[in-house]
Amino acid sequence: MDVKTLCLGLLSFRPASGYDLKKEFESLFKHFFPAGYGSIYPALADLATAGYVECEEIAQQGKPDRKVYAITPAGQSAFSQALAQANPRHKLRSEFLATIYFAELMDADQLHELLDNRLAELRDAIAHIDQVSNGDRDLPAGARFVAGFGATLAAAAAAYIEEHGAMLLKDARQDSRRAKRPRRAAQTNLETRV
Amino acid sequence: MDVKTLCLGLLSFRPASGYDLKKEFESLFKHFFPAGYGSIYPALADLATAGYVECEEIAQQGKPDRKVYAITPAGQSAFSQALAQANPRHKLRSEFLATIYFAELMDADQLHELLDNRLAELRDAIAHIDQVSNGDRDLPAGARFVAGFGATLAAAAAAYIEEHGAMLLKDARQDSRRAKRPRRAAQTNLETRV
DNA sequence: TTAGGCATGTAAAGTGTTACATGATTTG
DNA sequence: CAAATCATGTAACACTTTACATGCCTAA
Incomplete structure (x- = not known):
């Protein structure tokens, strides 16, 4: 397809x-x-x-x-x-996860930004889906299923990041060049939620 | 990336x-x-x-x-x-969801097969991830995060299909050419779980 | 007056997928 | 004896992305 x-x-x-x-x-x-x-x-x-x-x-x-x-x-x-046709695929290619895989090579601020950006995108996606599917009251079953699927998965992804993001930060490099600045990261969703 | x-x-x-x-x-x-x-x-x-x-x-x-x-x-x-680099993407292209979007144009058997195949793939993925991450006891934090993320999302997707798959079947076409055959679908995961 | 929406397309570049091509060794 | 593993790569094809190209109308 x-x-x-x-x-x-x-x-x-x-x-x-x-x-x-x-x-x-x-x-x-x-x-x-x-x-x-x-x-x-x-x-x-x-x-x-x-x-x-x-x-x-x-x-x-x-x-x-x-x-x-x-x-x-x-x-x-x-x-x-x-x-x-038999086998419709479900292809994912996530540079986000690929980047996270190398978390140890990143400094804490970078990681924070990465996670926060992703969280923001996920929340936008959920809001977008809600808006689209509430706009049309009698969406056909297929469309409702797809919308619900998307919103559910995005919520699960966001929850996972909120719950487990901290484990990455612990191991992350403290970059000396940045350590003295007030931590911008302190105001992020991640910090306030985890 | x-x-x-x-x-x-x-x-x-x-x-x-x-x-x-x-x-x-x-x-x-x-x-x-x-x-x-x-x-x-x-x-x-x-x-x-x-x-x-x-x-x-x-x-x-x-x-x-x-x-x-x-x-x-x-x-x-x-x-x-x-x-x-600032913005690693998270690209999804799902022929599976695209197909589901047109659920009303499919007959019930087709839909059943589609959902079951997807469920089977999700369970395989979870098993695969578990196997990989249990094989290596001291996986670095990044790898653990990624593995957990994948397993969590796959589980959420499977749960969603199990809970909401039925709503698609109700609306689906009953294909007269197939209606007389014993329902192969009756033995599927979906039917036994929902 | 400026940003956004309406409305069409082309062309080149970038990437990835699939099939092809070969062939010895090990394991069940 | 068959299948899987080891081990490399090329070439054609498919598909998408991005940039380019144009230009009016409407609403804030």
């Missing part, structure tokens, strides 16, 4: 332009399947070439034509097949 | 061959930063060209020379800089 297939799937709900699709990617998909214009526009062009979608151009004043894509019967069946 | 940088980081602990590094990637990194030979070998070649590592070739009988790479001072400082 690549961006192209996902676009096709979204078009199976309703016709949309590339711009519209980008907004959908920004809302729920943002945290588990991000995509930018650079992926979406070429994907739509490919889908049109394959005959899976049809494009209606709507002229506008002062803006480029709005190109609204609609799925075709061929597209519907192609998407069904894609859904039925 | 790409595969190249991570290889450099691993070499900062001890010298190793590409084959050795692959094994390290298979152990703890497997679930949050996977890499294959196709990434590792070119990475080592690039690092050597950049002067960040040095290679000692050890002749062997019946096997290609074993090339053991060791980090250089230049490599050490390059890696330190990479660690200090």
Whole structure:
């Protein structure tokens, strides 16, 4: 399942332009399947070439034509097949964890910042998901499941960092260049919560 | 932080061959930063060209020379800089969740299989992490944090699927072509646990 | 008047995945 | 006897990311 297939799937709900699709990617998909214009526009062009979608151009004043894509019967069946495909993957690549792995080589301030940033991102993600899923009262079951999944995992990640972040700090280097400055880290979420 | 940088980081602990590094990637990194030979070998070649590592070739009988790479001072400082870099990302791309998003377009058997497969993968991941981290009693703090993080999140994901998987099944299509067969799904983890 | 939203795309660069290619030794 | 482990790498392919390129309208 690549961006192209996902676009096709979204078009199976309703016709949309590339711009519209980008907004959908920004809302729920943002945290588990991000995509930018650079992926979406070429994907739509490919889908049109394959005959899976049809494009209606709507002229506008002062803006480029709005190109609204609609799925075709061929597209519907192609998407069904894609859904039925055996093994959808769940790929994670975390530079955050890779960095933490080398915690002993970092000084305490660096580590603090790293953990705090990640915590902030996780809280933003949770807020974002809540906002998106509360905005739409009757979200379909699939969307609700996905939103709940995302929020739950983000909460678990945040809780883990809060509970276990301290164990990294103990071992971390005290960087002499920084030790004399008042500890900026003292005001962080981490310190106040752990 | 790409595969190249991570290889450099691993070499900062001890010298190793590409084959050795692959094994390290298979152990703890497997679930949050996977890499294959196709990434590792070119990475080592690039690092050597950049002067960040040095290679000692050890002749062997019946096997290609074993090339053991060791980090250089230049490599050490390059890696330190990479660690200090502000914003390590945490990238997720889940075809699993993308598929679930379209749950209403799938029939119940398909969904069951999908959820069960994912549950099985999560349990394997947890078992794998436990095995790896119990194998080594005095794992450094960074590694312990990462292992715990992975196991915790996998457990949270599994729990979420067990608790909320049923809400997808209710809405799912009953596929008439399959309805008459004895329900294979009846023996799954999901059914017995939810 | 400035920032943000609307609206399209292209091109190059960067990365990673998969398949290919080879072959001896050890373990069950 | 078969499968796994040891051991290296290349080449093609796929895919995404980022930067570039353009330009009007609306709301604060």
